Amino acid sequence: MSTLTEPVAWEGTSSDPMDEQFGDIVESADLESANGYDVVLVGEPYDGGVISRRGAAEGPSAIRDALAAVKTHHFDVGPVDGIADLGDVEIPAETEAVAEVQETIRETTTSVHALDALPVFLGGDNSLTVPNVAPLLEQGSVGVLNVDAHLDVRAARDGPTSGTPYRQLHEAGLDAYACIGARHFETSSTYHDYVRENGGTVVTTAEVSDDLVAAVDRALSGLDSVDHLYCSVDIDVLDATYCGCSAPTPGGLLPRELFQLVRLVAADERLAGFEVVECAPPLDAEGRTVDAAARTIAHFLAGWSA
Template sequence: MTDLTDPSPWTGPSDDPNDEQFGDIVETATLATAAEYDVVLVGEPYDGAVIGRPGARAGPAALRRELGGTKTHHIERGPVRSVADLGDIEIPAGGVEQVQRAVRSVTARVHATSAVPVFLGGDNSLTFPNAAPLLAHETVGAVSFDAHLDCRAVRDEPTSGTPYRQLHDAGLDALAVVGARHFETSTAYHDYLAEQGGTVLPPASVAGDPADAVDDALAALGDVDAVYVSLDLDVLDAAAAPGVSAPTPGGLSTRELFRMLGRVASDDRIAGFEVVECAPPLDAGDRTARAGARAVAHFLSGLGGSR
């Protein structure tokens, strides 16, 4: 049975005794002790389903490294607390469907704890097993920060472009995509999402007021019981996040993204969060991993000091 690797201890690199970094406060835990924390981190080192350039299997290690050196204090919300690391999901050999089944067997157990899971990817194909366990119990909506809609039809096997088609087929009730680019997703997939009642907010609709854009995305989900939030780092402009499978110009700024993540996390229906498509071999100066780690920090701060 697929399981979790033992997490490594976290340390903060600063030698200033007044500095508190995530490396100082993130503890190691197991599924048996996860309920003692508000948030648990889970790594997913996999990029076997990526449509574009591989490299995201190295994402969890890079995100942890950058988060470890990030200070815990948000100026308006105070310090983040009560975070643990459960380690990485052991990814089996085999096809994408086999990997998704194995990952889902672990994420179901993570969701069964009282902690909010934060999945560190990995490619976007794992959005399906990360969110799917929620569908068995509640009405679920997803907010996807992504340059693409990722609702392609599954043909031979799932890919990083199919997770929301899979989730809709499994019972996802609502989807709002924030930051989707013009000229990046074909008409057929926009039509598909429209048929599902989905909402698309392109970057221009975010620029005026990111907080309002998030409120619009959440309102588009209606009265679902649970909200799952996905961040594909390619939603950022290519200059801010070159280390992704498919970097493109015209994306969100890090400032816009961070503000939106802190706000969306304040919704009391949040049932999980993920950061996907961080590909360190494709990065420049660790910019993408650093942006991804800050994104996690802003999301956690929005949970109210990690709830």
């Protein structure tokens, strides 16, 4: 049975007392006290499902450190607040298969989704999108917006991986799927056909760059029919210049495009969860990816607060 570790104490890093940072306003909480907050952060330090280069298990800690130093003020909405940290999900032993890890962690994410607060999961690899979304499937129709360079609908032939979550979720009853930020030459025709045959929507990086608002609208229009919306950001959606992860490639989004994108998505009233996955600090250059991941969360929270 998976549980949550003791949350870390957050602390701002600025010497100026007027510089309110996330480190100053994020409070520690547990499942019993979490309903007093608007948003709860949950770390998932696991990368056993990564297909190629590992390192995402160090993501939650690094993202927290980076976010603690980010100021809380957004020019359009003012300061962000009402956030608690529940700590990390306790990860089963490395010897356990990914499918078993997914099932064990689902016990904790089910409790997190039962809260009134919106869960924001700090990954960790993309394989844990399955237990992060699965509890919602019992609460009504669900759609996932996958902000990602890849479709991640591989068949789980030898067990689940970070490339299989959306096929797994579709087979478990996911009602709708859209990928925004997909890159040409980063997926096979077979997997694109799978998404198309199952009514999914694919919006490319080029479309985002041409007209970001229209691209987000098109992605969300493919999810119009669902009651609950979950948004997953795989940090490899960013261009390789900014991307320390298992599979960085050129031609991705700029950070400011990602920031605006998540702010727009956060305004959707059906939103039931958010995650940032595949941030791998050991593969990062000068902390650029970790900083981008932390600010992606900050911009999402600003959109949610608006």
